[in-house]
Amino acid sequence: MKTQMRTLDLETEYKRLEDLIVTSKTFFLAGHLNPDGDTIGSMLAIASVLKRLGKKVRTFSQDPVPENLRFLPHVKGIRSRPPSSKARFDAAILLECSNPARGGNLEPVLKRAAKVVNLDHHKTSEFYGDINIVEPHSSSTAEIVYRLFYNMNVHVTKREAACLYTGIVTDTGRFHFPATSPRTLEVASRLLETGFKFSRVNDLLYATKACEGLKILGRALESLEMRAGGRLAVLTLLASDFKELGARSEHTENVINFGLMPPGVKAAVMFREEDDRIGVTFRSRGHLDVSAVAKSFGGGGHRNAAGCRVRGSLHDVREKIIAVLTGLLKT
Ligand SMILES: [Mn+2]
Known part of the structure; x- marks a missing residue:
C-alpha cells in the first residue's frame, strides 16, 4: 500500500480497477464498522458480479449486518470472522473506508493481498490503496459501483439492482440529502428498469420496524x-x-x-x-x-x-x- 496524490485521473483509476478485475481470481471485500445500507448493498452487488465472472469472493464485515438489511440477497454469506492467516487474495476491495482501520482489524489480510482498492465517496479518504476511486460528489458508493459496472459493460441483474438501489436510497435519505444529483436519479432509474421489486425493498427499508x-x-x-x-x-x-x-x-x-x-x-x-x-x-x-x-x-x-x-x-x-x-x- 502506498499513499498516492489526490490528483490521480479518475478515469485511469476506473480502467485500472477493470484490468485488475479481469486479471485477478480471488477477491476480499470489506466495508466499515457499523455497516450501513450503502456499504452492504455495494459489497453484495460487487460480490455477485465477480462471482458471475467466475471469481472467488470472500465478503467480510467485522460488525453484524443491521436487522433491516438482512433481506438483501446473499447477505448471509457475509462473514464476521477474518480470513485465516494463510489466506491470500489477488485483490482486496475496501468500501467506504476513509482509512483501513475503519474496516476493523484488516491489517493482516491487506498485507497479504497483492493489490488494495479503495472505493469511497467520503472526502476524508486517505488514498491508501494501490487503486483509489474516491468520488466525494457521488451520492453513495453504490452510485460509483454502478458506474464501474456500466464501464465494464456488465448487465446488472434484478438482485444486484436491489442491492445498489438500497445503497443509494439509504445514503441519500430517500433522495432527500443535498448529495442527490440528476445522475443519482438516472442511476436509480436504470436500476428500476431491471424490474427488481422496488416497492417491496422500500417497504422493508422504510415501513418495517420492530x-x-x-x-x-x-x-x-x-x-x-x-x-x-x-x-x-x-x-x-x-x-x-x-x-x-x-x-x-x-x-x-x-x-x-x-x-x-x-x-x-x-x-x-x-x-x-x-x-x-x-x-x-x-x-x-x-x-x-x-x-x-x-x-x-x-x-x-x-x-x-x-x-x-x-x-x-x-x-x-x-x-x-x-x-x-x-x-x-x-x-
Ligand atoms: Mn456511503
Missing part, C-alpha cells in the same frame, strides 16, 4: 421539549423506558431526526440514560456545527450529525449540554 422500536419512538416523542425559544428540540429516554419496553439503544436509530421536524428548529439533541453513561445524539440544520459540541464532550461526527457518551447523571449532563447548545443558538 415493536420495541415503535414503542421507544413513542416514548421519545412524548418527552419532546422545546428550548432556546423553539430553536432547540430535546428528547430524553430514561433507563426505565428501555427496561419497560424491552428496547435496546439500537432501536433508537433515526429517532433523533424527528427532533428536527418542528418548524423553526435549528438543532435537536437526544439523551439516552445507559448503564454508566449518558448517550447523546445531535442533529442540526445549516451552519450550526454540532460535531464541535460532541467533540468537546469526548465524541465526534459531522457538522450536522454527531454524538458522544458522557459520564455523569442524566440531569447534570443534560443541563450542561443544553446550556452549550442554547449559547450557540443565541449567536
Whole structure:
C-alpha cells in the first residue's frame, strides 16, 4: 500500500480497477464498522458480479449486518470472522473506508493481498490503496459501483439492482440529502428498469420496524421539549423506558431526526440514560456545527450529525449540554 496524490485521473483509476478485475481470481471485500445500507448493498452487488465472472469472493464485515438489511440477497454469506492467516487474495476491495482501520482489524489480510482498492465517496479518504476511486460528489458508493459496472459493460441483474438501489436510497435519505444529483436519479432509474421489486425493498427499508422500536419512538416523542425559544428540540429516554419496553439503544436509530421536524428548529439533541453513561445524539440544520459540541464532550461526527457518551447523571449532563447548545443558538 502506498499513499498516492489526490490528483490521480479518475478515469485511469476506473480502467485500472477493470484490468485488475479481469486479471485477478480471488477477491476480499470489506466495508466499515457499523455497516450501513450503502456499504452492504455495494459489497453484495460487487460480490455477485465477480462471482458471475467466475471469481472467488470472500465478503467480510467485522460488525453484524443491521436487522433491516438482512433481506438483501446473499447477505448471509457475509462473514464476521477474518480470513485465516494463510489466506491470500489477488485483490482486496475496501468500501467506504476513509482509512483501513475503519474496516476493523484488516491489517493482516491487506498485507497479504497483492493489490488494495479503495472505493469511497467520503472526502476524508486517505488514498491508501494501490487503486483509489474516491468520488466525494457521488451520492453513495453504490452510485460509483454502478458506474464501474456500466464501464465494464456488465448487465446488472434484478438482485444486484436491489442491492445498489438500497445503497443509494439509504445514503441519500430517500433522495432527500443535498448529495442527490440528476445522475443519482438516472442511476436509480436504470436500476428500476431491471424490474427488481422496488416497492417491496422500500417497504422493508422504510415501513418495517420492530415493536420495541415503535414503542421507544413513542416514548421519545412524548418527552419532546422545546428550548432556546423553539430553536432547540430535546428528547430524553430514561433507563426505565428501555427496561419497560424491552428496547435496546439500537432501536433508537433515526429517532433523533424527528427532533428536527418542528418548524423553526435549528438543532435537536437526544439523551439516552445507559448503564454508566449518558448517550447523546445531535442533529442540526445549516451552519450550526454540532460535531464541535460532541467533540468537546469526548465524541465526534459531522457538522450536522454527531454524538458522544458522557459520564455523569442524566440531569447534570443534560443541563450542561443544553446550556452549550442554547449559547450557540443565541449567536
Ligand atoms: Mn456511503
